[in-house]
Amino acid sequence: MKSETAMQPSEAAIAPLASRSQWPSFGSLVRRPEMGSVIGLIAVFVFFSIFGGEDFLSVGGAASWLNVAAELGIIALPVGLLMIAGQLDLSVGSMVPASSMTVAIISGHFHAPIIVGVLASLGLGLVVGFVNGLLVIRTRVPSFVVTLATLFALAGLTLGLSIILTGSTSVALKSGPIAKLLLGDYIGGKFEVTLFWWIAIVAIVGYILNLSRYGNWILAVGGDSVSARNAGIPTDRLTIALYMGSGLCAAFVGLSQAILYNSAQVAAGQSFIFNSIIAVVVGGVLLTGGYGSVVGIVLGTVTFSVVNQGIFYTGFNANWASLIIGILLLLAVVMNNTFRNMALTYAARTKTRTRS
Amino acid sequence: MTIPLLKLTGINKSFGPIDVLRDISLDVNRGEVLCLLGDNGAGKSTLIKILSGVHKATSGVMEMDGKPVSFDSPRDASDHGIATVHQFGGTFQLMSIGRSFFVGAEPTKRWGPLVIFDRKRANEIAVREMRQLGITRIDDGNRLVGGLSGGERQALAIARAVHFGASVLILDEPTAALGVKEAAHVLRIVLQARQKGIAVIFITHNVVHALTVGDHFAVPIRGSKAADFRKGEKSREEITDLMAGGEQMAELEAEIESYMTKHEGHPPRVGG
Ligand SMILES: Nc1ncnc2c1ncn2[C@@H]1O[C@H](COP(=O)(O)OP(=O)(O)OP(=O)(O)O)[C@@H](O)[C@H]1O
Numbered sequence A: 001m002k003s004e005t006a007m008q009p010s011e012a013a014i015a016p017l018a019s020r021s022q023w024p025s026f027g028s029l030v031r032r033p034e035m036g037s038v039i040g041l042i043a044v045f046v047f048f049s050i051f052g053g054e055d056f057l058s059v060g061g062a063a064s065w066l067n068v069a070a071e072l073g074i075i076a077l078p079v080g081l082l083m084i085a086g087q088l089d090l091s092v093g094s095m096v097p098a099s100s101m102t103v104a105i106i107s108g109h110f111h112a113p114i115i116v117g118v119l120a121s122l123g124l125g126l127v128v129g130f131v132n133g134l135l136v137i138r139t140r141v142p143s144f145v146v147t148l149a150t151l152f153a154l155a156g157l158t159l160g161l162s163i164i165l166t167g168s169t170s171v172a173l174k175s176g177p178i179a180k181l182l183l184g185d186y187i188g189g190k191f192e193v194t195l196f197w198w199i200a201i202v203a204i205v206g207y208i209l210n211l212s213r214y215g216n217w218i219l220a221v222g223g224d225s226v227s228a229r230n231a232g233i234p235t236d237r238l239t240i241a242l243y244m245g246s247g248l249c250a251a252f253v254g255l256s257q258a259i260l261y262n263s264a265q266v267a268a269g270q271s272f273i274f275n276s277i278i279a280v281v282v283g284g285v286l287l288t289g290g291y292g293s294v295v296g297i298v299l300g301t302v303t304f305s306v307v308n309q310g311i312f313y314t315g316f317n318a319n320w321a322s323l324i325i326g327i328l329l330l331l332a333v334v335m336n337n338t339f340r341n342m343a344l345t346y347a348a349r350t351k352t353r354t355r356s
Numbered sequence B: 001m002t003i004p005l006l007k008l009t010g011i012n013k014s015f016g017p018i019d020v021l022r023d024i025s026l027d028v029n030r031g032e033v034l035c036l037l038g039d040n041g042a043g044k045s046t047l048i049k050i051l052s053g054v055h056k057a058t059s060g061v062m063e064m065d066g067k068p069v070s071f072d073s074p075r076d077a078s079d080h081g082i083a084t085v086h087q088f089g090g091t092f093q094l095m096s097i098g099r100s101f102f103v104g105a106e107p108t109k110r111w112g113p114l115v116i117f118d119r120k121r122a123n124e125i126a127v128r129e130m131r132q133l134g135i136t137r138i139d140d141g142n143r144l145v146g147g148l149s150g151g152e153r154q155a156l157a158i159a160r161a162v163h164f165g166a167s168v169l170i171l172d173e174p175t176a177a178l179g180v181k182e183a184a185h186v187l188r189i190v191l192q193a194r195q196k197g198i199a200v201i202f203i204t205h206n207v208v209h210a211l212t213v214g215d216h217f218a219v220p221i222r223g224s225k226a227a228d229f230r231k232g233e234k235s236r237e238e239i240t241d242l243m244a245g246g247e248q249m250a251e252l253e254a255e256i257e258s259y260m261t262k263h264e265g266h267p268p269r270v271g272g
């Protein structure tokens, strides 16, 4: 930056530079898209620390919301990437049980090795994602409608095939110790192994969005897909890849649930549809695309989970949790909008101040 | 005469039953500004979308340096050195200057085993290129594009095209939404690009802007080329008449004339 200024030693250019270097932390802090979710999380955490008391703050309390956060987070991250790219994916709500049933039917009902069931589940996730992506780019129907259709279609398919193949809507699955250890067990009796998978996926998605060039493509496609295509970005392939990512992650959660609980149900997982959207939006991702961050999605996920589980540590009826989440969602979005607008105007305002 | 950098012969374009362009032939030369002047819906944007690989011509020949070319995608056109700043969009409101500048052509570096987007370099280059076009107020590539003024955004888009070594720079109404000062700045940038030997295609409704920078003018009317002339061959009034379709403008003038004689020399009140 310094050499840049030396090249064109104009007064107006140097002044704001100097002022910014004095306040780097404030400037960059306010500009963070996830400021709203940081405040939201702090508020929620303080609230439940007061009303939930020591139990909420204990290791067991932490485990209860972390476990929820891990499963939700694994789905919210790719759903968030899609939302930044301007697309929704509601079909995760059916992908989770479809994947649970796939692994349970193949490895439980038909006694195939667990690895076969796992790979088939993940493969199914990729296929469903591919179909979603292809439908979205080919039909040009809004992704809300397309994935609503695949949500129902996949739910029907799962139910129908389960009845035909097993005669039941719930199938038991016994998996060996290695599969348990890797995919569905409690560490220290409390923490699900999916926590580690969540951390790994945070790292991968963080790399994609913040560090790799694909992050730039995702932001650009969500910001203005026509301009992005004109700039030479393979928008269709990118969209398909992102849907395959969310299909894969939803499938992962489904199969790990089946392995953890030793059984699979046809009707599990619908809660992921809205919960993932809430986590992502609370995390500062713009519903219409073009803006968002991985840190924000993680914070939104944790905030949701803390409310969802924290309520059990208070004396309140658990039904109040939804009310809190509803209010939180509104507040977080309003705050995120405010901070986003500040990010747009922040630099300009400092300049006027320095000049006058 | 040297071979024109870009030569169009008999270009037609229809969208289904609608003929939007009819038999357009044009030469675009290095170091010249070609102005496309024309009324709304004349087909200017459609023509440059063909040049930039967004649409394919229904028929006709496009040559670069005397060799026939055909663009399958915007990427294809930009690989041939044609950079376009489209009429709507082209910049990403909620992306940083550095990110927006390099969309689709990100600089990368190695970071351990990973290949990562070189944000620092992207920001530096973007800011430097904008400064070279005289936008000295911008010093931080992390600023969001949405916080820039209209002229600064145009400059960002033009700087991007110049940086990636465009030999043809197409600007679709870059001054349309700008105030006098910002428009003047964009015009200066256009002349700067011309000086570098870039062929500029400049679309505008504003005859004054066109006359300020243009070397060569073409006026499409309802999809056909109505006129093609060089600097100094036509006056401002003649060009205005041409754009409005000749007679209509004369009619309007006659109307105003008769109004003024009826109202003892008072021109009609505007917006009353
Ligand atoms: N994709 C399309 N499908 C059908 N018709 C189109 C399409 N694009 C443009 N047209 C039509 O072609 C004609 C020319 O449009 P174009 O955008 O090229 O005009 P223009 O000269 O750029 O106008 P303006 O000065 O208003 O920007 C218009 O009548 C428009 O409705």
Ligand SMILES: [Mg+2]
Residues within 6 Å of the ligand: B044, B045, B046, B087, B172
């Ligand atoms: Mg146009």
